[in-house]
Amino acid sequence: MTRLEKLARVDTATGLTRRWGALERIATQLPGPGPALVMFEIRRLRALNSALGHSVVDRLLATVARRLQEQRQVAWVGMLAPGRFYVELVPADDSISQAAEILEDLREPVDLARWVRVPDIVGAVVHTTPGHLDVDQVLRDFETGTASASEEERVVFVDEEHRSSGLRRVRVESDLSSAIAGGDVTFRYQPIVRIGDAQPIAVESLARWRHHILGPIRPDEFVAVAESSPLIHALGDHALSDAIAAIAAWRSSGTMIDLVHVNVSAVQLTDRQLADRVATMLDDHAVDPARLELEVTESAVLDTSGLWRDTLQSLRDVGVRVAIDDFGAGFSSLLSLRDVAADTVKLDRSMIAGIASDVGARSLVQTTIDLAHTFGMHVVAEGVETDDDHEVLLEMGCDLGQGWLWHRDLAADEVADVWTSECATESR
Ligand code: C2E
Ligand code: CA
Ligand code: CA
Secondary structure, eight states: OOHHHHHHHBOTTTOOBOHHHHHHHHHHTOSSSSSEEEEEEETTHHHHHHHHOHHHHHHHHHHHHHHHHTOTTEEEEEEEETTEEEEEESSOTTHHHHHHHHHHHHTSOEEETTEEEOOOEEEEEEEOOTTOOSHHHHHHHHHHHHHHOOSSOOEEEOOHHHHHHHHHHHHHHHHHHHHHHTTOEEEEEEEEEETTTOOEEEEEEEEEEEETTTEEEOHHHHHHHHHTSTHHHHHHHHHHHHHHHHHHHHHHTTOOOOEEEEEEOGGGGGOTTHHHHHHHHHHHTTOOGGGEEEEEEHHHHHSOOHHHHHHHHHHHHHTOEEEEEEETSSSOOHHHHHHSOOSEEEEOHHHHTTTTTOHHHHHHHHHHHHHHHHTTOEEEEOOOOSHHHHHHHHHHTOOEEOSTTTOOOBOHHHHHHHHHHHSTTOOO
């Protein structure tokens, strides 16, 4: 090998074979069965590069490479891209626990000049099968696996099930943008009623998408996909403008809805321009900001680090209302009710589910309601399905409720019908 050839094939920071060499190596393992193929990936390497500088990051890469080469079961190590290590494990059986053990070693703190850092590494393990006909399939499996790895499951074994869900995700992601632009993502509205007399007083906007091949896709699924890309901003703006236009249309045709709730993802709160755009949308439709309530999940508000807090404050300055959504679904802290200046707290369905039968569940809900009232907040119970739930909530002094006991989500014209029939005597 000439010196130039060597430079082209070998990564200078780690001494490992680079991408083309690694791809050739994968090709020789196909079709399987052979060693277990693993990709370990250092996440957010680009952010590390800009925070610490390339030379520090090179040190991190070199340390991880050396730790990999020292592992007994590792037969070969190469580099598919900066921070993406390709590894062959022998023997292949038991490779998942082997990979998990190796990962533990890789995550030992690394001393980087002034910094000590625990590398944020995840892994994907693939067992080659006769179905693995080309290198691209293995690379796709690596992508699917590392993308679905999480804090709890850092090493993912990619099997048939992962492959099909990975394909679905790719499809959802690639079609979502045109679905938003083309108006295929629509919104339905679920009434929120007063617990006392079941009068509807507000609606919550809920996104809906019927895919031309996959059929209806749940919002939990496509919102999560949108959140991992810039698409969440397009989806969020779409939800806001649809809701603001809807309330203007309802009110101008005599349907006096007081309030429209819109879900806002935590990622949207990192956008400094959000409050300005909301103000413009309200202005364009001559809608009073106090008619808009933004639902932010508890996990987002709990992490009240700088940017989110600023955005929430700017939104409040515009005059819109804020609700803490899904309260009680995660690690709830009653103190977060005090720390976040919200107008409303929505108790998650999981918190409501047990109240009719379980004393413990009931007392937790009662405590939350009382505390929220102390801080001047309204309380909405979510997922109210039975008369028993309703009765208990009435006794507990809960203000508002939302659930199938009263209404499912409705199209805009059906909302107007509900208001006409149930709010005929009142005009606000
Ligand atoms: P969420 O904000 O907690 O919305 C309430 C969910 O509970 C909705 O599910 C609603 O259909 C469902 N629900 C309402 N009443 C009942 C009931 O009595 N029983 C049961 N079992 N379920 C009930 P959906 O429409 O599937 O939405 C799921 C989640 O997707 C929402 O949860 C919200 O987190 C998210 N989402 C929906 N639309 C948007 C959006 O436009 N933007 C963002 N960022 N997230 C959205
Ligand atoms: Ca919500
Ligand atoms: Ca909720």
